[in-house]
Amino acid sequence: MPGNGYLFVYETLLAKIKRRELTPGMQLDSEVELARQLSVSRMTVRKALVRLEEEGHIFRRSGIGTFVKAPTPLEAAGRRLEIGIEASLEGNPRPFSLKILAEAQQACAR
Numbered sequence: 001m002p003g004n005g006y007l008f009v010y011e012t013l014l015a016k017i018k019r020r021e022l023t024p025g026m027q028l029d030s031e032v033e034l035a036r037q038l039s040v041s042r043m044t045v046r047k048a049l050v051r052l053e054e055e056g057h058i059f060r061r062s063g064i065g066t067f068v069k070a071p072t073p074l075e076a077a078g079r080r081l082e083i084g085i086e087a088s089l090e091g092n093p094r095p096f097s098l099k100i101l102a103e104a105q106q107a108c109a110r
Helices: 005-018 031-038 042-054 073-077 095-109
Strands: 058-061 065-068
Touching: 005 031, 005 042, 031 042, 042 058
Parallel strands: none
Antiparallel strands: 058 065
16 A cells, blocks of 8 residues: 555546546445555445545545536636726715625625
């Protein structure tokens, strides 16, 4: 077994997801099959899959299988979404609208 078994499995699967060899919605092989392919124990595979699930790379359905999760739009873009708001107090200001926009900007900043 190369190096730390579960990290080997974790890094192998994560690399395949990032290289798009495993695409969103694709079902992974069973734990037993992955263990056989990677020459590790089933428990080692399970530990790696738990970490991948906790990090949001995969999702599991009991009795059905393990699937690659689609990245969120922000993860797919690989950048942070920034919203700019301009408000002019000249003329006829709309305080309620400005309050809503300010709250939306603060929410997006978090």
